[in-house]
Amino acid sequence: MYVPGEVERVLFTRDQLEERVKQLGEQLTRDYAGKDPLFLCVLRGAVVFFSDLIREVECPMNIDFIRAVSYIGTESGGEVTVDLMKAGDVSGREVVIVEDICDTGRSLVEINKALGAMKPKSLKTVCLLDKPSRRTVEFKPDYTGFVIDDLFVIGSGFDCDGRFRNLPYIGVYHSIEE
Numbered sequence: 001m002y003v004p005g006e007v008e009r010v011l012f013t014r015d016q017l018e019e020r021v022k023q024l025g026e027q028l029t030r031d032y033a034g035k036d037p038l039f040l041c042v043l044r045g046a047v048v049f050f051s052d053l054i055r056e057v058e059c060p061m062n063i064d065f066i067r068a069v070s071y072i073g074t075e076s077g078g079e080v081t082v083d084l085m086k087a088g089d090v091s092g093r094e095v096v097i098v099e100d101i102c103d104t105g106r107s108l109v110e111i112n113k114a115l116g117a118m119k120p121k122s123l124k125t126v127c128l129l130d131k132p133s134r135r136t137v138e139f140k141p142d143y144t145g146f147v148i149d150d151l152f153v154i155g156s157g158f159d160c161d162g163r164f165r166n167l168p169y170i171g172v173y174h175s176i177e178e
C-alpha cells in the first residue's frame, strides 16, 4: 500500500469507507425511493465519495457538479466562493448535496443558501466526514459517514494543497517539511 511520509496514520481503510458508503447508500435508497433526486457533487474534494455513493443508491437520479473553495494548505481561508449551475436545474427538484466534510460549516451554509434560493423541492446534505468541534457557524448534515476529532485528513478525495486525493484510504496528515 502506498503510504507517503505525510500520512501520520491511517484513519479509515478502504474497506471501512466502502462499508459505510454502502450503508449510506441503503439509507438514501430508502429515503429517495420514487423521488427522482438530483445529486450534486461539491468539487473537488467530494468526487471520490460521490462516485462511490451514487453507485450504492438504487433509484433513478440526475447528477451534477458544483464548486466551493475556501482552504489554503491546512488553513480555512477567508471567503467561501460557490460556483453553481443554472437555477432551472435545481428548481422543484429533490436536491442532495454531497460534500467531503463539514469542518467550520461555512461552505455548506453558503452552498445551502445559494441552492435554497433556487427553490428546490427539498434540500439535504450528505457528508462523508463531520468535524463538529471545528464549527464556527451552525450546520448539521442530514447524513454523515463518520464523526472525527479535530484532525486534518488526506486521501480518498481529501487534499493538502491539491495533493493526496488519490490515496484509497483516509489518513491523518502531518507535514514532513523542516
Ligand code: IMP
Pocket: 045, 070, 071, 076, 080, 099, 100, 101, 102, 103, 104, 105, 106, 107, 108, 151, 152, 153, 154, 158, 159, 160
Ligand atoms: P468548511 O470549513 O466546513 O467550510 O470546509 C471547507 C472545506 O475544507 C471542505 O469542503 C474540505 O474541502 C476542506 N477541508 C476541511 N477539513 C479538511 C481536512 O481535514 N482535510 C482536507 N480538506 C479539508
Ligand code: MG
Pocket: 042, 043, 044, 045, 046, 068, 100, 101
Ligand atoms: Mg470541499
